[in-house]
Amino acid sequence: MNARVEQVVAVRRYNYPRGTEFLHTVRYVDPDAPALLSTRLKELRYSRKDEAPADDRVRNFYAEEQEKKRRGRLPAFPGTPELGLINEFGWRLQGFIEDARGRLRFQTLEEHVYCMGRHTNLGVTVDQTFAFPRKVPGRDGWRPQDPRGLPDVPQAGHAKLETETYFERVQGGDEFRANDELLTRFFPGGVLDLPAVRRAARGGDRDLAWLVTPSRERALQPDKAYWALVREQAFALGWDTLLAPPVNVHREVENGSTELEATGRLYTDGRLHLAWG
Secondary structure (H helix, E strand, O other): OOOOOOOOOOOOOOOOOOOEEEEEEEEEOOOOOOOEEEEEEEEEEEEEEEEEEOHHHHHHHHHHHHHHHHHHHOOOOOOOOEEEEEEOOEEEEEEEEOOOOOOOOOOOOOHHHHHHHHOOOOOOOOEEEOOOEEEOOOOOOOOOOOOOOOOOOOOOOOOOOHHHHHHHHHHHOOOOOOHHHHHHOOHHHHHOOHHHHHEOOOOOOOOOOHOOOOOOOHHHHHHHHHHHHHHHOHHHOOOOOOOOOOOOOOOOOOOOOOOOOOOOOOOOOOOOEEOOO
């Protein structure tokens, strides 16, 4: 007779319990697929929470990180690509990416460290994770994402819609302000068309899919550009692909202020959680 063993795990707000696992796919944009998700994978990402440090230790980790930055010390993570890399917050992360033939391979140590920075050194995450806190409430939150029928809603603690806030602050549809299609759609004459963006709000006649779905031609262009990156296996230069050299970037980066704070363009109110209610 097998004895049933139950374990009581205390609930900690904004923290996952020890043993939590996530398996996450990154896919191409397929303009012919209903939810825009291709069958082909770009990446497969796995994470497991091996330890659950107490709140005071977590605060110490953030303080130590700030001290390392002040001294110019780079973060280091124990582990290997075969076993996963481990951060101070108890997470073990492992990634697989396409090889030159389009088959998944282990990410190199350098590629793993690149990913670890996003899941360790960014304060906007929830327990070092991104996507799960943003899921749709209720039963619909437990299925693959699909922007069709979803309204654009504000981030938690915000009054304006999330996309509206992003467009206003970035003054474009991406960080480089290089997406000409979105600029044409929502920035006629270089001015944000707020009534158009707000059509995707709750009660409007549009949805999130309408707001972010590219044209078929536009969807395939970045796919092709990324496939060129895959063939070259040039991930050491980053994962982002652009259709042309960006013009809204610094040609040289030197130590010192970016002047964002001085010009009122430094924002610290970003939240992952969305105000679905």
